[in-house]
Amino acid sequence: MISKIINMAEKMKDAEDRLLESMFHSEPIADDGFSSRIVTRIRRRMWLRRLALPIAMFVGGSIAIKPLAQLSVAVSKLLTVMPVELLETPVAWIPQPQYVVVGAMLLAAAMLGLRMLEE
């Protein structure tokens, strides 16, 4: 009730208010493709955001391939000097370095494909 009274009081405009309204008045601006330009920008941004993670993974993976391979070689050399009994079980669990790299790339590609399908 009180808010209705306040609204009514606000609407009781004097001549000065009406004059100011006419001075501030301007014709509506035609859309002329404005909204579609923004929607296009939003869609592009959404698409880029969805691609960002797979691309980052792919780039990061590509950069990390060489050090990872060197690390794997170093680890495998280290394993050769360790006692056989100690190595027997864990060695069977460690995949070959090339399989790790291929696996990571396949994972990244699969994620990228899923994102594209989703889009």
Next chain:
Amino acid sequence: MEKEDQYLVALAVGSQDTAAFGELIRRHQSQVRNFLRKLSGDIFVADDLSQECFLHAWDKLQTYSGHGSFIGWLLKVAYTTFLQSKRKSKRYAEVIGEAAYVAQTESRSYTEDSNEVSDLDKLLAVLTEEERAVMIMSYACGLSHREIGEATGMPVGTIKSVIFRGKEKIRTRFDIKDHQHG
């Protein structure tokens, strides 16, 4: 209209429906662009800001609670976008500076017919930035005092005194009251 806006907002937020948001832009772009044109005094700056405003609105759409009008919320985003860009932009200061200079040297009475953009710019230039935003929201966009309060983050009492102060300045500088009675 309000319910339709809220339905479109729900669609846009719930299912990331850009078409629904596009419809919201089509409905309100004119008011937002007019608001920013009057506030910045530059059509091109205002249209860039309007685009930024709608992009921000898309990012923050889930923060619209549904209380109050959507255009009120949108003008809040527009005003924030304007304030943020103003801090970065020197061009704004130049445009307003020029308009203020013209207003000082060319003070004159206004008629009801003289509502061209340049005249309005001169009129707005005598107001502070806060007064300008509040006056535009009130007289150009037709927002209620409560809606202006929500958009600017000021209490309703402050909005009323800002409008009073703005009217007083315009009245003194541009002789509106004399014209009105004469």
